[in-house]
Amino acid sequence: xxxxxxxxxxxxxxxxxxxxxxxxxxxxxxxxxxxxxxxxxxxxxxxxxxxxxxxxxxxxxxxxxxxxxxxxxxxxxxxxxxxxxxxxxxxxxxxxxxxxxxxxxxxxxxxxxxxxxxxxxxxxxxxxxxxxxxxxxxxxxxxxxxxxxxxxxxxxxxxxxxxxxxxxxxxxxxxxxxxxx
Amino acid sequence: xxxxxxxxxxxxxxxxxxxxxxxxxxxxxxxxxxxxxxxxxxxxxxxxxxxxxxxxxxxxxxxxxxxxxxxxxxxxxxxxxxxxxxxxxxxxxxxxxxxxxxxxxxxxxxxxxxxxxxxxxxxxxxxxxxxxxxxxxxxxxxxxxxxxxxxxxxxxxxxxxxxxxxxxxxxxxxxxxxxxxxxxxxxxxxxxxxxxxxxxxxxxxxxxxxxxxxxxxxxxxxxxxxxxxxxxxxxxxxxxxxxxxxxxxxxxxxxxxxxxxxxxxxxxxxxxxxxxxxxxxxxxxxxxxxxxxxxxxxxxxxxxxxxxxxxxxxxxxxxxxxxxxxxxxxxxxxxxxxxxxxxxxxxxxxxxxxxxxxxxxxxxxxxxxxxxxxxxxxxxxxxxxxxxxxxxxxxxxxxxxxxxxxxxxxxxxx
Numbered sequence: 001x002x003x004x005x006x007x008x009x010x011x012x013x014x015x016x017x018x019x020x021x022x023x024x025x026x027x028x029x030x031x032x033x034x035x036x037x038x039x040x041x042x043x044x045x046x047x048x049x050x051x052x053x054x055x056x057x058x059x060x061x062x063x064x065x066x067x068x069x070x071x072x073x074x075x076x077x078x079x080x081x082x083x084x085x086x087x088x089x090x091x092x093x094x095x096x097x098x099x100x101x102x103x104x105x106x107x108x109x110x111x112x113x114x115x116x117x118x119x120x121x122x123x124x125x126x127x128x129x130x131x132x133x134x135x136x137x138x139x140x141x142x143x144x145x146x147x148x149x150x151x152x153x154x155x156x157x158x159x160x161x162x163x164x165x166x167x168x169x170x171x172x173x174x175x176x177x178x179x180x181x
Numbered sequence: 182x183x184x185x186x187x188x189x190x191x192x193x194x195x196x197x198x199x200x201x202x203x204x205x206x207x208x209x210x211x212x213x214x215x216x217x218x219x220x221x222x223x224x225x226x227x228x229x230x231x232x233x234x235x236x237x238x239x240x241x242x243x244x245x246x247x248x249x250x251x252x253x254x255x256x257x258x259x260x261x262x263x264x265x266x267x268x269x270x271x272x273x274x275x276x277x278x279x280x281x282x283x284x285x286x287x288x289x290x291x292x293x294x295x296x297x298x299x300x301x302x303x304x305x306x307x308x309x310x311x312x313x314x315x316x317x318x319x320x321x322x323x324x325x326x327x328x329x330x331x332x333x334x335x336x337x338x339x340x341x342x343x344x345x346x347x348x349x350x351x352x353x354x355x356x357x358x359x360x361x362x363x364x365x366x367x368x369x370x371x372x373x374x375x376x377x378x379x380x381x382x383x384x385x386x387x388x389x390x391x392x393x394x395x396x397x398x399x400x401x402x403x404x405x406x407x408x409x410x411x412x413x414x415x416x417x418x419x420x421x422x423x424x425x426x427x428x429x430x431x432x433x434x435x436x437x438x439x440x441x442x443x444x445x446x447x448x449x450x451x452x453x454x455x456x457x458x459x460x461x462x463x464x465x466x467x468x469x470x471x472x473x474x475x476x477x478x479x480x481x482x483x484x485x486x487x488x489x490x491x492x493x494x495x496x497x498x499x500x501x502x503x504x505x506x507x508x509x510x511x512x513x514x515x516x517x518x519x520x521x522x523x524x525x526x527x528x529x530x531x532x533x534x535x536x537x538x539x540x541x542x543x544x545x546x547x548x549x550x551x552x553x554x555x556x557x558x559x560x561x562x563x564x565x566x567x568x569x570x571x572x573x574x575x576x577x578x579x580x581x582x583x584x585x586x587x588x589x590x591x592x593x594x595x
Contacts, residue, residue, distance in 0.1 A: 119388075120385035170464075
């Protein structure tokens with residue numbers, strides 16, 4: 001919070017307290033989410049690996065998943081087809097054109113691959129892959145980008161350790177703007 | 182005003198007013214001397230009964246969005262608002278732009294729940310029926326896709342597309358809903374919490390990391406748009422609405438707010454909604470939509486039938502606050518004339534501007550430039566391009582130039 005906003009916030013609280021007004025009365029209708037519903041509710045995966053399920057997958061197993069379920073759209077080598085809005089999954093480095101970034105060189109965290117494939121891919125039949133298949137195909141995409149060897153593997157504990165190159169060249173505009181306004 | 186531009190000042194108007202008068206009284210006299218026209222059918226036969234839910238005149242059948250379709254490999258689709266026929270700051274809900282990564286989800290309001298969990302004192306869930314009983318607030322705001330005007334940022338040469346395709350991923354509505362702050366307060370925030378992951382109930386579970394500061398400020402869970410419940414394509418039964426921010430962050434069909442202390446770097450915020458800067462680095466979390474304006478009349482796709490009087494019309498908006506000034510130039514940016522700002526001037530809202538203009542029939546470059554209350558000035562195309570890497574196309578907010586040739590044809594130029 002900018003210091004100005006913070007001051008306003010404090011003033012607001014003071015104001016309502018002084019007037020004895022319950023500033024923000026609501027019907028408070030929220031129901032407690034039962035524990036059994038909470039487990040498995042979140043599909044979010046964080047860069048440090050929080051949210052990843054137990055499991056692992058090899059590049060070799062991922063090649064099978066990829067060729068079976070992904071290459072028809074994303075291309076044999078992850079080259080995509082931007083004319084059909086199919087993102088480029090793999091490349092050897094930075095592109096010479098902003099539209100031609102690959103997932104491998106523009107995403108800062110490999111954990112996001114797991115999250116996205118788990119919830120959204122393939123687009124016409126999402127949420128059908130098993131955790132093992134997702135780990136495996138994630139490993140294969142990392143391999144196509146040159147971040148894992150042919151006999152490589154990722155797991156719940158190792159996926160967060162993959163160093164994606166974009167970590168070195170991504171910044172947050174919101175942080176810059178927030179300090180300005 | 183010196184007559185270096187074709188814009189009509191008040192004094193010029195008084196002078197030419199006499200001519201208008203003479204012309205119109207002549208027309209009246211002509212009508213008086215001829216037989217009155219026959220009554221049209223609509224004055225002879227009573228009309229049909231009104232419909233339960235009204236629709237536009239059949240004569241306005243071409244006032245529709247242009248829908249960029251899904252293909253057999255992609256569920257991504259965009260529908261462009263027909264800005265070239267819009268006058269005013271409210272877009273009819275059925276003409277509001279859409280950008281859907283996994284199609285338009287059909288969500289049952291009876292079974293849909295909003296889950297608020299993570300770093301809260303209590304994990305809580307709400308139905309739409311619950312939320313409607315909360316204190317509702319909101320306002321008239323624009324919503325703009327981070328990819329609006331992308332052809333301008335992307336292509337090295339100006340593309341000959343109509344206004345609708347060039348800039349039609351922006352719309353304006355009155356959005357009413359529950360302040361997110363109230364629900365977060367009910368759940369109780371862990372003092373270490375800084376972000377929340379907002380996730381939709383669409384097939385792709387579209388998710389964005391949103392700073393709590395915004396959620397505690399002016400964010401709402403929108404339930405109503407332009408007086409009625411949300412349309413399915415706008416997130417029925419509930420969407421997150423973040424005034425002034427990149428459209429993608431206003432997650433539709435909102436299902437979860439997972440309170441946390443850090444962003445998740447979801448797919449949308451990893452590359453898709455990020456930009457490449459001139460130095461080759463990537464800038465993400467570009468939340469605010471920059472100050473922008475566009476002349477909608479005249480604009481590419483339209484033709485000026487004749488020289489003479491036109492009212493220049495356009496829209497201006499800024500994600501940082503109110504529009505404070507719009508200027509128009511018809512000489513390629515040498516002279517700028519302040520446009521009339523037609524009220525209301527609202528925070529983070531489309532704002533209408535007009536200017537009477539006289540076209541002398543010679544080729545002209547017509548452009549508008551908006552300035553917001555924070556002093557942000559809409560950049561030139563060159564200035565915008567110099568900030569970004571070739572091919573980076575999101576968050577294009579540069580000045581639009583329309584070239585009008587001697588025949589009155591209008592094209593898009595840089």
